[in-house]
Amino acid sequence: MFRQASRLLYRSAAAGSSKSATARAFSTEVPSTIDSTFVESWKKVAPNMDPPQTPSSFMKPRPSTASSIPTKLTVNFVLPYASELSGKEVDMVIIPATTGQMGVLPGHVPTIAELKPGIMSVHEGTDVKKYFVSSGFAFLHANSVADIIAVEAVSLENIDPSQVQKGLAEFTQKLASAATDLEKAEAQIGVEVHSAMNAALTG
Amino acid sequence: MASNAAVPFWRAAGMTYITYSNICANLVRNCLKEPFKGEALNREKVHFSISKWADGKPEKPILRSDTPGV
Numbered sequence: 001m002f003r004q005a006s007r008l009l010y011r012s013a014a015a016g017s018s019k020s021a022t023a024r025a026f027s028t029e030v031p032s033t034i035d036s037t038f039v040e041s042w043k044k045v046a047p048n049m050d051p052p053q054t055p056s057s058f059m060k061p062r063p064s065t066a067s068s069i070p071t072k073l074t075v076n077f078v079l080p081y082a083s084e085l086s087g088k089e090v091d092m093v094i095i096p097a098t099t100g101q102m103g104v105l106p107g108h109v110p111t112i113a114e115l116k117p118g119i120m121s122v123h124e125g126t127d128v129k130k131y132f133v134s135s136g137f138a139f140l141h142a143n144s145v146a147d148i149i150a151v152e153a154v155s156l157e158n159i160d161p162s163q164v165q166k167g168l169a170e171f172t173q174k175l176a177s178a179a180t181d182l183e184k185a186e187a188q189i190g191v192e193v194h195s196a197m198n199a200a201l202t203g
Numbered sequence: 204m205a206s207n208a209a210v211p212f213w214r215a216a217g218m219t220y221i222t223y224s225n226i227c228a229n230l231v232r233n234c235l236k237e238p239f240k241g242e243a244l245n246r247e248k249v250h251f252s253i254s255k256w257a258d259g260k261p262e263k264p265i266l267r268s269d270t271p272g273v
Binding site for chain 1: 218
């Protein structure tokens with residue numbers, strides 16, 4: 001008998017609550033008030049059962065954004081096999097986004113950036129630490145926390161310049177002689193990554 | 204319903220992001236100086252043993268390994 005209850009409830013409440021449901025569909029905040037029309041209709045039909053939970057009630061509320069911009073950026077830089085930086089407070093990071101080198105300061109607008117092969121630099125006072133990142137993503141949150149994830153990140157001094165030159169020449173040649181789309185794509189990736197490493201070492 | 208945003212060249216060629224990312228990572232690893240290169244390649248070694256099951260019993264497993272002879 002109660003199996004039908006939710007279907008009937010939905011139909012009857014659809015006109016009333018559908019607007020609020022769709023308005024909440026893309027909300028960025030966890031609703032602090034439960035839909036009271038729904039709860040009332042539920043209580044009428046099934047007074048002894050608790051109204052059902054919704055996924056939002058299990059979610060932790062988003063960390064609140066400070067009203068004033070923090071002075072430091074908190075960086076979490078992780079690789080699949082190691083946590084390079086964890087909760088480190090810095091002044092700025094410059095990340096190699098696909099749209100270009102992006103400087104991230106505390107209070108940066110929330111962004112998700114895809115990274116291209118390039119240099120990521122972490123600025124703390126006068127210290128600058130550079131990493132060559134193979135690819136990854138950077139999630140910049142509203143509370144000045146930056147989560148940067150990369151598959152491979154190496155210090156510039158650990159890159160062998162002669163290997164880079166060799167690789168660049170090899171892939172440029174492969175690109176010229178590639179036949180299928182896939183071969184062309186792979187050769188193109190090779191050229192891009194090696195050019196980026198070359199630029200990182202010489203720039 | 205034609206393609207909206209400009210797709211990256213690797214996706215246009217039928218590659219997924221994970222494949223692209225792994226290729227980039229491998230290229231970077233191959234350009235490292237020793238001993239970092241050895242460490243990195245060692246870290247990424249994988250060893251698979253795959254067996255199909257039939258009638259509730261596993262058949263002969265297929266081994267795929269970067270450390271041959273294991």
